[in-house]
């Protein structure tokens with residue numbers, strides 16, 4: 001073969017490759033939307049209140065606020081199996097926030113996961129759910145956020161594995177998992193169940209934790225069969241009525257609005273911020289969520305599950321004794337039947353809580369290690385024990401609570417679970 005043809009062939013191949021890459025790049029990058037020249041006019045008090053409700057239902061603050069940092073200024077690291085993604089600044093700061101975003105740019109971000117300048121956003125931002133928000137709710141959220149205090153805060157660089165640190169690959173992900181909503185097909189919200197479905201599937205993005213993720217980071221279907229988030233189990237939402245301690249609609253309203261349902265326990269870990277936000281929205285929204293959840297329950301078994309029996313102390317097997325002693329020293333002051341906390345609100349005790357009745361010890365272990373931090377929406381507080389109890393002691397407590405108090409078969413390998421979660425909980 002002549003040298004000229006060879007060079008010619010190589011050039012053709014290079015041009016073809018460049019065309020493919022260029023095409024790919026063009027395909028994965030949307031056009032920028034021009035920045036706004038002027039801020040939108042200040043909204044009325046009614047629009048502001050309605051916007052606050054949408055933003056609370058959408059949990060926007062939870063992800064867009066880092067620890068004690070300024071609200072909506074971003075910088076919270078979200079850990080995924082592919083690395084850490086940092087939330088961005090959605091205050092109206094003109095340089096580092098959304099201060100110069102128009103409503104169409106904001107709408108495109110929520111509906112298509114595309115930033116104002118055209119780059120694709122990571123699905124750690126749950127746009128696959130927000131995509132079906134109504135135009136009205138999108139505008140309300142925009143108007144509300146544009147009135148927050150602007151904060152100058154550039155987002156930290158993400159720490160992601162190749163090839164996911166290359167944003168264009170997200171175009172393939174979107175092909176698989178994004179079903180874009182449009183202005184023309186807003187979900188009906190006419191009945192409480194329809195309103196609840198909209199709140200759960202769209203703003204509440206409940207499936208992002210409660211469905212579990214597949215290897216591609218897409219949500220498993222069918223939805224709501226239970227998932228794992230930050231070392232906690234997010235239980236299935238379709239078996240609440242068939243659970244060992246069955247949930248009623250009223251229990252769900254109590255839990256989702258107050259972070260505590262007396263017959264089931266408290267919202268903990270990643271669920272806690274969800275209930276904190278739901279505490280601020282009108283009760284009818286939470287009632288709608290509960291009504292929808294009740295409508296997706298699998299039929300309870302024909303034999304109703306017996307209420308978990310509380311074993312008298314004398315029936316505790318000898319292996320639990322170490323745990324029983326620890327419990328008396330560290331936990332009984334709050335959790336034993338005669339403790340003031342138990343008497344005050346007539347709490348049924350740990351034996352009926354999902355964390356103890358679950359077949360998996362993760363939520364029990366996480367509760368003991370992390371405790372339940374104070375928040376402004378309830379009086380629930382439990383201190384963390386990560387620094388005072390070692391993994392063996394956590395396992396002894398688990399054996400006592402699970403087999404002694406709740407009369408359930410012992411969990412396996414609690415000490416190993418505790419060691420693993422302790423490590424994962426490190427910042």
Ligand code: HEC
Nearest residue numbers: 058059060063085086087088109115121122124125126141
């Ligand atoms: C589960 C966490 C999470 C929640 C909840 C969340 N976001 Fe985000 N959001 C993110 C992350 C992470 C990014 C950055 C993604 C990236 O850089 O690719 C982001 C990016 C954005 C962007 C794009 C900003 C930019 O500069 O490109 C907008 C706009 C936005 N979010 C608005 C919202 C609104 C409005 C809500 C509530 C309705 C919300 N987010 C709720 C995690 C979240």
Ligand code: HEC
Nearest residue numbers: 264265266330331334347353354355364367380381382397
């Ligand atoms: C200062 C009081 C206090 C102490 C001490 C305490 N807890 Fe708690 N714990 C709470 C509160 C409050 C809750 C939330 C549930 C409630 O209010 O009924 C809770 C919840 C729990 C739960 C989850 C139940 C649920 O809500 O689903 C477990 C498990 C638990 N505690 C275990 C322990 C163990 C084990 C110890 C001892 C190592 C302990 N607690 C010590 C106050 C306490």
Ligand code: HEC
Nearest residue numbers: 204205206209229232233234235266267268270271274354
């Ligand atoms: C960020 C992840 C996350 C999101 C989003 C989330 N949840 Fe949860 N949820 C959890 C985790 C983790 C638990 C277990 C925590 C516990 O037991 O304290 C939980 C517990 C629950 C429970 C109690 C279940 C049981 O069997 O004890 C209900 C009910 C619930 N969530 C409903 C919802 C609804 C409705 C939404 C949407 C509005 C939602 N969750 C959004 C993570 C999440």
